[in-house]
Amino acid sequence: xxxxxxxxxxxxxxxxxxxxxxxxxxxxxxxxxxxxxxxxxxxxxxxxxxxxxxxxxxxxxxxxxxxxxxxxxxxxxxxxxxxxxxxxxxxxxxxxxxxxxxxxxxxxxxxxxxxxxxxxxxxxxxxxxxxxxxxxxxxxxxxxxxxxxxxxxxxxxxxxxxxxxxxxxxxxxxxxxxxxxxxxxxxxxxxxxxxxxxxxxxxxxxxxxxxxxxxxxxxxxxxxxxxxxxxxxxxxxxxxxxxxxxxxxxxxxxxxxxxxxxxxxx
Numbered sequence: 251x252x253x254x255x256x257x258x259x260x261x262x263x264x265x266x267x268x269x270x271x272x273x274x275x276x277x278x279x280x281x282x283x284x285x286x287x288x289x290x291x292x293x294x295x296x297x298x299x300x301x302x303x304x305x306x307x308x309x310x311x312x313x314x315x316x317x318x319x320x321x322x323x324x325x326x327x328x329x330x331x332x333x334x335x336x337x338x339x340x341x342x343x344x345x346x347x348x349x350x351x352x353x354x355x356x357x358x359x360x361x362x363x364x365x366x367x368x369x370x371x372x373x374x375x376x377x378x379x380x381x382x383x384x385x386x387x388x389x390x391x392x393x394x395x396x397x398x399x400x401x402x403x404x405x406x407x408x409x410x411x412x413x414x415x416x417x418x419x420x421x422x423x424x425x426x427x428x429x430x431x432x433x434x435x436x437x438x439x440x441x442x443x444x445x446x447x448x449x450x451x452x453x454x455x456x457x458x459x460x461x462x463x464x465x466x467x468x469x470x471x472x473x474x475x476x477x478x479x480x481x482x483x484x485x486x487x488x489x490x491x492x493x494x495x496x497x498x499x500x501x502x503x504x505x506x507x508x509x510x511x512x513x514x515x516x
Contacts, residue, residue, distance in 0.1 A: 253388045255316040257399040260406065261309045268292050268307050270398045271316070278390055298387040316395060320385055427486070434483055434491050438476070441495055444502045445472050452509055460512050468505030472498045 260267055265287075272282055275296065285294040291308040296318075303320040448469050456462045475498035482490045 251320040251385065253318040253320075253385075253391065255318075255391055255395045256310070257314045257316070257395050257402075259312055260399055260402040261312045261314055263402045263405060264290065264307075264309050264314060266405070267314050267398060267402060270401065271307065271394065274394045274398060275390070278394065280387070280390070296387065298390060301385050301387045303385075303387065316391065318388060318391055320388075430488055431483075431486075434488060434495075437491070437495050438480060438483060441472075441476050441479070441498055441502075444499070445469060445476055448502055448505050448509070449473075452505070455509055455513055460509075462509060462512055465505045465509035465512060468501045468508055472501035472505060475501065 257267065268287060272285070276282060279298060281297040283295045286292060291306070294305050296303055296305050301320065303318055306317040308315050452462045452465050452469055475494045479491050479494035479498065482488070482494065
């Protein structure tokens with residue numbers, strides 16, 4: 251007898267799924283032996299009370315498929331595959347359809363429809379003939395796998411939330427850097443305008459015969475500081491821009507004062 255289960259959307263956590271399934275089953279009294287775990291599949295022998303069988307776990311696209319094959323011979327084998335399919339939105343096929351009041355054929359068709367109905371109906375006949383032979387461990391799996399799926403979906407949701415938070419932090423950082431860049435760009439443009447203005451006044455005073463040596467020395471130093479601040483801006487070394495701009499503005503003011511003093515004394 252074969253039972254199949256699907257845990258939907260958790261294939262990325264296959265290793266975690268396999269470890270959790272083994273742990274959950276062990277806590278529920280299952281003996282696990284001959285365990286072989288590969289990157290995308292695993293097999294193991296299981297024994298639960300008086301029942302034993304083989305458990306296969308495999309990645310199936312974005313889902314994880316668990317197949318349980320009972321070692322003991324059952325009458326259901328001759329009646330087709332007895333499937334219990336679990337997972338988000340599907341539920342257990344037999345667990346659901348056999349509790350309905352409607353006829354078996356209608357119940358199966360309504361539950362799974364089409365191609366799967368024939369095999370499930372064969373399983374239903376076998377089920378009716380040997381209700382006393384239903385395996386307890388199949389029920390344990392049908393209960394345990396959705397529990398693990400729910401745990402893993404919470405992990406996946408947490409990972410998605412963490413990625414979204416990281417993206418949001420990235421967006422905020424970019425916005426803050428853009429705002430800072432605009433602030434310093436405006437600061438440098440204002441400083442450059444002040445330097446040009448004083449340089450023009452110094453050149454004009456020089457052409458009129460005023461001694462502008464002191465004023466020119468101050469404004470030249472202001473221009474050097476401005477250029478250094480511009481280099482820092484281009485490198486996005488924002489921490490060094492403001493001190494240079496402040497020092498340059500001080501030189502501009504002193505150059506203006508020196509020029510005024512020279513013109514008054516001439």
